Amino acid sequence: MTVAQTKRFSFAEYLTYSDGTDTRYELVDGELVPMALGTGRHGQIIDCTYRVLSQKITDMAKPWVVVQGQVGVRVPRGAGLATVRIPDVVVIKLQDWEFLQDKPAVIDFDLEPPLLVVEVVSPSTKNIDYRTKRTEYAGRDIPEYWIVDPVEHKISVLVNSDGWYDLQEFAMEQMIISPTFGELQISLS
Amino acid sequence: MTITKTKRLSFAEYLTYSDGTDTRYELVDGELVPMALPTANHGRIVKFLERLLDSEIEKRKLPYIAVRDMGVRCPRGAGLATVRIPDVVVIKLQDWEFLQDKPAVIDFDLEPPVLVVEVVSPATKNVDYRR
Numbered sequence: 001m002t003v004a005q006t007k008r009f010s011f012a013e014y015l016t017y018s019d020g021t022d023t024r025y026e027l028v029d030g031e032l033v034p035m036a037l038g039t040g041r042h043g044q045i046i047d048c049t050y051r052v053l054s055q056k057i058t059d060m061a062k063p064w065v066v067v068q069g070q071v072g073v074r075v076p077r078g079a080g081l082a083t084v085r086i087p088d089v090v091v092i093k094l095q096d097w098e099f100l101q102d103k104p105a106v107i108d109f110d111l112e113p114p115l116l117v118v119e120v121v122s123p124s125t126k127n128i129d130y131r132t133k134r135t136e137y138a139g140r141d142i143p144e145y146w147i148v149d150p151v152e153h154k155i156s157v158l159v160n161s162d163g164w165y166d167l168q169e170f171a172m173e174q175m176i177i178s179p180t181f182g183e184l185q186i187s188l189s
Numbered sequence: 190m191t192i193t194k195t196k197r198l199s200f201a202e203y204l205t206y207s208d209g210t211d212t213r214y215e216l217v218d219g220e221l222v223p224m225a226l227p228t229a230n231h232g233r234i235v236k237f238l239e240r241l242l243d244s245e246i247e248k249r250k251l252p253y254i255a256v257r258d259m260g261v262r263c264p265r266g267a268g269l270a271t272v273r274i275p276d277v278v279v280i281k282l283q284d285w286e287f288l289q290d291k292p293a294v295i296d297f298d299l300e301p302p303v304l305v306v307e308v309v310s311p312a313t314k315n316v317d318y319r320r
Contacts, residue, residue: 074268076264076265076266076267076268078264079264079297079301080262080264080297109267109268110267139264139266140266140267141266161319162315162316162319162320163319163320164318164319164320
């Protein structure tokens with residue numbers, strides 16, 4: 001077996017890294033992992049989730065903001081090398097969003113964890129969304145993690161209790177129930 | 190709600206910490222968490238499992254060893270140091286030898302244990318199953 005030496009990035013190096021293209025990278029144990037371009041449907045579901053959450057936050061008059069695919073979240077994993085995930089949708093406090101305005105948009109360990117992260121599953125990220133990130137987001141003490149799965153046609157609402165995500169599954173067109181946001185519907189129409 | 194300021198220890202501070210008693214502490218997000226004295230039954234199960242694993246390791250001629258009182262540094266939370274002390278840990282013999290004259294904690298520079306075992310007691314149920 002040939003072992004390829006991979007360059008490991010520190011968190012600080014990751015923040016300033018650019019390969020000169022628009023490719024976005026997550027950082028996993030210090031390794032850059034390019035994010036595949038999502039399909040149209042993938043993007044459509046993200047848009048819909050964003051709009052539904054935006055509306056809900058307005059209705060609830062909360063000082064929160066929902067952001068699409070632009071905010072990294074530093075998470076603990078492995079043997080302490082830097083890991084940054086870029087969830088499809090993130091809800092954070094307005095004050096944290098304002099704090100990040102002129103900085104790299106990554107929620108480092110000095111900020112509170114997001115209130116909610118959402119991943120929309122694609123066939124290539126299925127295992128990572130359901131398994132790897134489930135552990136990482138719970139370890140970061142993120143109170144809620146939703147996995148929207150257009151292939152299996154279901155939404156998993158994961159609620160953090162004592163460091164472990166309890167699962168509640170909903171059919172895609174069903175109303176979902178979230179401790180933070182109450183009832184809402186993520187539909188494609 | 191009163192918020193008590195807790196002193197946070199770094200990993201290095203934890204390694205040399207002693208309160209002058211025999212109390213063992215785990216470290217969770219930099220906070221010392223004293224380990225409750227287990228019941229005799231808990232101790233019996235732990236001892237049984239350690240022996241069972243060691244005899245199975247011997248039978249299969251695996252380069253491992255089952256040990257108690259071994260800390261394992263874990264990732265969690267916002268990057269503050271966390272060290273758990275599982276009831277039984279199975280590690281590679283070479284790592285065990287490497288640790289002989291050092292604090293018995295598997296830091297991030299070593300491979301993770303092959304297996305960790307927790308024996309639940311009513312007080313640790315949530316921590317064992319969830320955290």
